[in-house]
Amino acid sequence: MPPTGPRTFNVSNVLSVIMGGGQGSRLFPLTKDRAKPAVPLAGKYRLVDIPISNCINSGFRRIYILTQFNSTSLHGHISRTYKFDHFTSGFVEILAAQQTSTNTSWYQGTADAVRKNLIHFLNHDFDYLLILSGDQLYRMDFRRVVDQHVETGADITVATIPVTRNDARSFGIMQIGEDRRITRFVEKPNDPAVLDSLRLPPEWYSKLGIEGERELFLASMGIYVFNRQLVRELLDNPLPDFGKHIIPHAINTHRVFSYIFQGYWEDIGTIRSFFEANLDLVSELPRFNFFDMGSPIYSRPRYLPGSKINGAQIDHAVISDGCIINQARINSTIVGLRTVVGSGTELNRVIILGSDDYESQESVLMHECQGKPRIGIGANCKIENAIIDKNARIGNNVTISPAGKPDKVDHDLYYIRDGIIIIPKNAVIPHGTVI
Numbered sequence: 181m182p183p184t185g186p187r188t189f190n191v192s193n194v195l196s197v198i199m200g201g202g203q204g205s206r207l208f209p210l211t212k213d214r215a216k217p218a219v220p221l222a223g224k225y226r227l228v229d230i231p232i233s234n235c236i237n238s239g240f241r242r243i244y245i246l247t248q249f250n251s252t253s254l255h256g257h258i259s260r261t262y263k264f265d266h267f268t269s270g271f272v273e274i275l276a277a278q279q280t281s282t283n284t285s286w287y288q289g290t291a292d293a294v295r296k297n298l299i300h301f302l303n304h305d306f307d308y309l310l311i312l313s314g315d316q317l318y319r320m321d322f323r324r325v326v327d328q329h330v331e332t333g334a335d336i337t338v339a340t341i342p343v344t345r346n347d348a349r350s351f352g353i354m355q356i357g358e359d360r361r362i363t364r365f366v367e368k369p370n371d372p373a374v375l376d377s378l379r380l381p382p383e384w385y386s387k388l389g390i391e392g393e394r395e396l397f398l399a400s401m402g403i404y405v406f407n408r409q410l411v412r413e414l415l416d417n418p419l420p421d422f423g424k425h426i427i428p429h430a431i432n433t434h435r436v437f438s439y440i441f442q443g444y445w446e447d448i449g450t451i452r453s454f455f456e457a458n459l460d461l462v463s464e465l466p467r468f469n470f471f472d473m474g475s476p477i478y479s480r481p482r483y484l485p486g487s488k489i490n491g492a493q494i495d496h497a498v499i500s501d502g503c504i505i506n507q508a509r510i511n512s513t514i515v516g517l518r519t520v521v522g523s524g525t526e527l528n529r530v531i532i533l534g535s536d537d538y539e540s541q542e543s544v545l546m547h548e549c550q551g552k553p554r555i556g557i558g559a560n561c562k563i564e565n566a567i568i569d570k571n572a573r574i575g576n577n578v579t580i581s582p583a584g585k586p587d588k589v590d591h592d593l594y595y596i597r598d599g600i601i602i603i604p605k606n607a608v609i610p611h612g613t614v615i
Contacts, residue, residue: 188330191239191323192269195306197297198231198314199290200247200254206450207315209595209604210569215247217314218254219454220533220570222461222470223500223516225479226257227448230319231312232272237475238322240310241270244301246293248277261480275300289420290402298415302408309411311404311422317457317468318445319475320403325439328360329405335434336410338362338427339403341441342396345375351399352423353378354438358387362436365400365428388440398438400427401445410434444468452598455567458514458531462496484517492521500534506559520556522576528564532557533605535571547573552608566601574603575611 204211210219217228228245235243241264247254255274262272275297277287287293294301294311301309308326320339329337340354348369355364355378369375380388380396390396400423406414414434419425430436444467446457460466470477484502491507498514499505505515506523513527516534521527539555547554553575557563563580574580580594582601589596594603594615603609 193307196235196243196310198245198312215254229479233477243272290422292420295415309406313402334437336436337405339401340398340438343399348397354398522559524560526562532568533570568603569605572607574609579614
């Protein structure tokens with residue numbers, strides 16, 4: 181098991197860097213106007229709140245976020261949410277990609293992003309650099325990762341998670357020795373013989389603290405710890421990505437170890453994974469627990485009123501702050517901030533991302549005169565297996581369902597990805613529309 185005794189390092193000697201993500205094409209259209217880490221989650225959070233909260237709960241309070249694409253909303257969220265007092269050395273700061281007189285290219289990958297900011301990082305006093313992704317859902321005490329890193333004398337530690345054979349085909353898979361040292365890396369293996377060679381020996385499960393008897397493989401989580409003195413050396417080349425390039429090369433030249441994590445972890449990389457991870461939160465015992473106040477997930481305080489429920493029938497749902505729900509029937513649904521739902525509406529397996537502001541009465545009347553619905557979901561609608569992005573205006577008597585449609589559709593009013601229908605941000609769905 182990873183060490184559980186006294187700390188082997190000082191938490192102030194860790195610098196954390198969160199990757200803001202690329203274009204996020206697999207999460208389109210949710211990433212049409214925002215970066216992946218800024219995508220709303222669980223009604224009131226954003227994806228970036230997860231790694232930041234894990235850092236804060238681990239005592240790591242020097243945090244940089246590297247951003248590039250569609251970063252305006254992410255910058256706004258960070259600046260309004262994470263403020264440490266003047267008497268600590270903690271900070272959460274944005275480092276946006278920028279063109280300079282000597283370099284006109286954007287970030288080409290995770291390693292390239294760190295390389296282009298390396299001088300800035302090395303101005304800080306730290307012993308260990310923690311690299312994190314900005315689009316994953318999990319809860320981890322990073323102190324345990326760095327503890328093991330120090331105790332094993334590692335140059336690099338890669339956080340890994342046991343996965344099944346079917347899932348292994350979608351990840352970078354690590355082969356380790358009994359001492360957890362990584363000896364081999366294969367990106368998305370599909371050949372059955374290669375998978376057989378990467379299988380974790382069941383007789384090691386007890387020593388590695390792995391529960392169960394299933395066939396398992398160790399997948400990289402995209403979480404890395406580097407020793408400070410090695411960072412410049414490892415990045416003294418044009419290789420763009422840690423997972424695909426830097427780590428596989430380093431396995432042959434440095435001491436690279438695996439930290440084995442066994443909690444809930446979901447890479448929110450596709451519309452399907454986003455949809456299923458959110459819907460799991462409405463179950464009676466969700467795999468990720470937002471109610472764990474021992475390690476809370478932080479987000480922007482909005483000071484909204486409690487939600488108002490006017491005779492609705494609600495079964496297995498998350499209702500965020502500031503909502504007004506009339507006589508609707510809501511099942512297996514997440515209702516985001518400031519959502520208004522009209523009477524007679526039925527929602528089944530719907531993720532509503534909410535609204536940025538309340539609409540004034542003047543705005544409502546003006547839009548009514550133009551024949552447009554108010555922000556929110558109108559009366560007598562029927563919506564299922566859908567994601568409703570922010571500030572959407574859905575009229576009365578609207579039907580929305582992906583049933584009978586292709587898995588991928590681009591339409592003026594909606595998109596379908598992975599068999600899920602998405603109403604984009606600021607969309608207007610006229611009264612009586614059937615989708």
